[in-house]
Amino acid sequence: MMPGNRRTDHSLRCQILQGVTNTLRDERADNDEVRFSVLLQKSVFLLGVFDNGGKDSMISIKNLSKVFQTKDQEVRAVDDLSLNIKKGEIYGVIGYSGAGKSTFIRLLNRLEDPTAGEITVDDQDLTGMSKGRLRVARQQIGMIFQHFNLLWSRTVFDNIAFPLEIAGVSKSDRKKRVDELIDLVGLSGRGNSYPSQLSGGQKQRVGIARALANNPKVLLCDEATSALDPETTDSILDLLVDINEKLGLTIVLITHEMHVIRKICHQVAVMEQGKVVERGDVLDVFLHPEKPVTKRFVDQVMGDPDREHSLQLIHEQYRSGEILKLHFVGDTAGQALISDVSRNYKVDVNILHGKITQTQKGAYGTMFVQFQGEKEEIDRAISYIESTSVEVEVNPDV
Amino acid sequence: MFEQLFPNVNMEDIITATNETMYMTLISVAGTFILGLLLGLLLYLSGPGGLWENKPLNWFTASLVNVFRAIPFIILILLLFPFTDFLMNTIRGPKAALPALIIGGAPFYARLVEIALKEVDKGVVEAAKSMGAKYSTIIFKVLLPESMPALISGITVTAIALIGYTAVAGVIGAGGLGDFAYFYGFQRNDFDIVVICTILIVLIVFIFQFIGDFTSRKLDKR
Numbered sequence: 027m028m029p030g031n032r033r034t035d036h037s038l039r040c041q042i043l044q045g046v047t048n049t050l051r052d053e054r055a056d057n058d059e060v061r062f063s064v065l066l067q068k069s070v071f072l073l074g075v076f077d078n079g080g081k082d083s084m085i086s087i088k089n090l091s092k093v094f095q096t097k098d099q100e101v102r103a104v105d106d107l108s109l110n111i112k113k114g115e116i117y118g119v120i121g122y123s124g125a126g127k128s129t130f131i132r133l134l135n136r137l138e139d140p141t142a143g144e145i146t147v148d149d150q151d152l153t154g155m156s157k158g159r160l161r162v163a164r165q166q167i168g169m170i171f172q173h174f175n176l177l178w179s180r181t182v183f184d185n186i187a188f189p190l191e192i193a194g195v196s197k198s199d200r201k202k203r204v205d206e207l208i209d210l211v212g213l214s215g216r217g218n219s220y221p222s223q224l225s226g227g228q229k230q231r232v233g234i235a236r237a238l239a240n241n242p243k244v245l246l247c248d249e250a251t252s253a254l255d256p257e258t259t260d261s262i263l264d265l266l267v268d269i270n271e272k273l274g275l276t277i278v279l280i281t282h283e284m285h286v287i288r289k290i291c292h293q294v295a296v297m298e299q300g301k302v303v304e305r306g307d308v309l310d311v312f313l314h315p316e317k318p319v320t321k322r323f324v325d326q327v328m329g330d331p332d333r334e335h336s337l338q339l340i341h342e343q344y345r346s347g348e349i350l351k352l353h354f355v356g357d358t359a360g361q362a363l364i365s366d367v368s369r370n371y372k373v374d375v376n377i378l379h380g381k382i383t384q385t386q387k388g389a390y391g392t393m394f395v396q397f398q399g400e401k402e403e404i405d406r407a408i409s410y411i412e413s414t415s416v417e418v419e420v421n422p423d424v
Numbered sequence: 425m426f427e428q429l430f431p432n433v434n435m436e437d438i439i440t441a442t443n444e445t446m447y448m449t450l451i452s453v454a455g456t457f458i459l460g461l462l463l464g465l466l467l468y469l470s471g472p473g474g475l476w477e478n479k480p481l482n483w484f485t486a487s488l489v490n491v492f493r494a495i496p497f498i499i500l501i502l503l504l505f506p507f508t509d510f511l512m513n514t515i516r517g518p519k520a521a522l523p524a525l526i527i528g529g530a531p532f533y534a535r536l537v538e539i540a541l542k543e544v545d546k547g548v549v550e551a552a553k554s555m556g557a558k559y560s561t562i563i564f565k566v567l568l569p570e571s572m573p574a575l576i577s578g579i580t581v582t583a584i585a586l587i588g589y590t591a592v593a594g595v596i597g598a599g600g601l602g603d604f605a606y607f608y609g610f611q612r613n614d615f616d617i618v619v620i621c622t623i624l625i626v627l628i629v630f631i632f633q634f635i636g637d638f639t640s641r642k643l644d645k646r
Contacts, residue, residue: 135554137550137553137554160556161556161557161558162556163556164553164554164555164556165555165556167554168554169551169554171547171550171551173545173547175545175547175548175550175551176548176551177548177566177569177570178570178645178646179569179570179572179643179645180569188552188555188565189555189556191561191565192552192555192556192557192558192561193556220645221645222645222646236551236555240555246554
């Protein structure tokens, strides 16, 4: 968290504390019950703010590099990379194969040793650690894999118990914890199955349960959904969001699918040739992709091959009224804007073309509509839309 | 009927010889399993990309294995006479055959162990590392259980080779069915004894093969 924000946070907290105290003194809240419920509401809000205040750095990476020496050349898989990942965040790293993202995530628990740079996880410097201490530190960093990497010789139960055995948890505690985890990932009743008897999605659930066994602070996901079909991918992503919210776990995931980033990530970094070329809030990156590689990724989910063609048709066919391009950004897509307009103004709204998509930070998308009616009414409707945060473009070019 | 077909066979002698063969086979299989497993693990772990990657150690182990595999078994027995004498205080009988059987079988099994371990999914080893597992945990809880069906198939193949070796050892005085077939059957020209010994050895091989296949299949949950 930036120092500036922390100050704002502090003054906000003071204000709220003041507010709470005032409520207690408030003469109008004559009834104890009312006073108490107001107090409760404010306290909950206050807690939320404090929670937010604790959202500081979980993983910090400074000038990280990994060079592989091959016979005839050196490959800089990760090149002077610096990143900060906050507590409780779902951080996505996207890139094409060969961008270095896989090496990057393996550096985070030192499955690969970095050539240079520093990695701090939960205030522990991983890079300087001895092997023995690193093993203990790794128990705080769960990891799931593209190909699940379960032990086929063990049942679901024993697979999940494995990290607990490593951590030296007693047998009875192990059983309790594993049963909890099996429930958490929705595999109740499958404890005695072998991995070969499970579907891909179920295997990944076992992988997730296993990664969570020692109550880690961080979960690393190495292309965790890339081997799954779209539907199973979605259910695994839902599970990850669920875990993130329930346990407050920080999740770092790498993927080549923008769909995954869009669906669950708060922050995204785009990697190319070992470097982060663009990063930020998922919505921001979606709205204003700067680098060509980012634009290509955004096109993966927002790309609309029919758009050109249908815009031409729109211009040929709909000659009356006004054609508007509405650009929905974040929360506003949740409003019933279209029905607001048609109810409050005498215009007929005709939806022509559009695509809206949901991200963790709200909805985002573009829609083309035709307004028909009196010129004045249409203008009033347009100025109403302009007053919301939806961006309007009248008679957009093809 | 039996007496007509095998007039020269003395049941008591046959049973003694079978027992000697079984004794040599079982003990040498156990010894080969342990020594071969150690050598195989050493080959795998010190090899390229292994947990203890170490070129000199790998070179040394590989050379040792290759040299002993190159020596024909009958010569190995002769070569090991002084060693056997020192270790067992005798150079005759089933007990004396054991050092040569184990030293002859272990390098062969070690290569099979190495192949079995190489088949273990690297990702699973990596997953164990990411959980903070020690090397010993990785060896005993990941590598060995995950390769167990192949280790069992390997020891089955080795056991059958060892049964063959016991017959060879028999010819130079180790006892067992090989010894019996050669001295009582071949040299006295009582061919029925050779036939009965063959049948018994084939039977023992089949039993070992069956037990090995069954166990390997039972353990394989893939």
